[in-house]
Amino acid sequence: MISIFRSSKNFKLLLNNNNNFLLKSCLHQTSQLLNIKKAPLNGNKLHEIKDIDHHIKKMSKAKILNVTNMNNNESKWIALDKIEYQDPSGKNRIWEMCHRTSRKGDCDAVCIYTILSATKDKPRETLLVSQFRPPVGKLTFEFPAGLIDENETAEQAAVRELKEETGYHGVVREISPIIFSDPGLTNANMKLVVMDVDRSLKINQNVVAVPDVGEFIDVFHIPIDDLYSFLIEKEKTTHAVDSRLLHFAYGLCVASKI
16 A cells, blocks of 8 residues: 555655554564464464464465466456557557456455554554465465455445454554555455454454355464564565555555654
């Protein structure tokens, strides 16, 4: 969501706004990664792991078997379109794009930036999900996210998806306008939802993730101050990183230095 931070002027405005959540997220580069946890499958309880090796081993059987062409008659979730349009010079042109066929309203999905409250032995943290993504053939780190169901608001979808993917109950702090994921390829869009999770509440202790059938997701608790350095390290070693997540983390990094 780097589009949120388009200029140094905007960064300064953010720093002058004491109520903005970005101001509260200063980045301290560190190699120490704290409190990494995973969400087991099928509703089991979260439990700690000392490093990411167990996660890598568990996901090791995931791999690409074959890639073939698909036409729109076969596809369930997306479709390929040919756009005939006129450019600014008046010349007629063709553009190829794909779109989601599952959109129920004006927005496809929500992406969730979670702020977990600090405790006496833990700093403020955010939640990342890791899963095998067939289009890139690798494990990825992403924010929790999901499609908006029919007759569901972005706020409702965010609360539901966070509960399903991580087990936590969150409260929506703010919601972005509709933003586009890759406008040169697709009209797929989403809203960024900022959510607070109060870890002192009983509902947020011993949480249980209940991912959908076919979802193999692990959840990692990352100190907000370590988010950017964590992603850079893992991109070099084990994971692909969702560009929107890395842009967001880098935005926090730049904002902390102005």
